[in-house]
Amino acid sequence: MSDPFCWQRLYQRQPPSPLQRLHHPLLEHHRLILWIKRDDLLHPLISGNKWRKLKYILRQALSEQASGILSFGGAYSNHLHALAAAGHRLSLPTIGVVRGEPHSNNPTLEDARRWGMTLEFVDRQQYRRRQDADWLAELARRHPGYLIVPEGGSCPRALPGVAELWHELDPEPSELNELILPVASGGTLAGLLSARPANIRVRGYAVLKGAGWLTEEVCRLYPPAAQDSGWQLELGHHGGGYAKSPATDKTAIAALAERLRVPLEPIYSGKAMLGLFRDIEAGRYAAGSRLLFVHTGGMQGARSTL
Known part of the structure; x- marks a missing residue:
């Protein structure tokens, strides 16, 4: 909890x-x-602008008792790396939708996995839909209660x-x-x-x-x-x-x-x-x-x- x-x-x-x-x-x-x-x-x-951008997103997720946070990024994403670290620190589950192959591995993804982030890999064509309302609705159905955050954490x-x-x-x-x-x-x-x-x-x-x-x-x-x-x-x-x-x-x-x-x-x-x-x-x-x-x-x- x-x-x-x-x-x-x-x-x-x-x-x-x-x-x-x-x-x-x-x-x-x-x-x-x-x-x-x-x-x-x-x-x-939780480095740099990610620290600042995630600050009130994390508070919202905790105050609303969200099931977790789902967001998007590439295989070297600073945003997903920071989100995974913050989620681990706050005992808040995180899911990263990653542009890449399921066998992808690098220090960023290794850290994210170690901190408990669930990684879902998609190809480039699917990843281009990251702002598509239908796909976001599908992700919300698959992960009920999760706060969905845009790529890079860039949202109001x-x-x-x-x-x-x-x-x-x-x-x-x-x-x-x-x-x-x-x-x-x-x-x-x-x-x-x-x-x-x-x-x-x-x-x-x-x-x-x-x-x-x-x-x-x-x-x-x-x-x-x-x-x-x-x-x-x-x-x-x-x-x-x-x-x-x-x-x-x-x-x-x-x-x-x-x-x-x-x-x-x-x-x-x-x-x-x-x-x-x-x-x-x-x-x-x-x-x-x-x-x-x-x-x-x-x-x-x-x-x-x-």
Whole structure:
């Protein structure tokens, strides 16, 4: 039996993730100040934006005495990994609908199984139906009482947990011009926009190819974003597509991580950080700007790619 008080112990005792100022010759040359919000250090297992997005989803499941939580992801999904870890900690059953073959195995799936997550494998064609109402209804019939959560945890319930990041920025940096983050499913970006201070722009670096649809998805998750001119998406730094990067980009990300003294992976934060520095080199950020990069975690998913 899951215990709602476990949720309070899990979330209310966790300190904010640290802020770290980054140093690099390009920053000095362009007279930029760059901070990083180390959400990769929020929790050893429930990492980064997954920690924030799951916060109130988990509370809802516990308060409604749900039978468990069912969600979707690929074979290296940070979301499913975090959900399995949280479910294990809260004694809350979890089911992961995984895009892949039944014999698939890797460190992410091994962890999920060890933490008690039931894995249901589907092919790519079936997985494309993850937002189809008929298939969701079928899954609800097969798993009565389960709270069904979209891929990546991106749903309106996830936004308040993400928005809490803004309250963790005092006392430094005291004056920001722009917040920067990687974007995949759009939930983290939507959550940040839901509480965006008027003086801070938000810029998301899409890590997927052909991600023009993300603008519509962000506005679906947070409708006021459609009238908000204080954000933008960068679509030209996807590296060939989700979880893809040419060898030259992987080498550049590894070198950047070493120079900045920050762990980076080539799927989310590493790809976005590389895009940021390429844009800095191209002069796309005004001299004197104070920037904050949000490290959204995900290092576990790169264990087989680093």
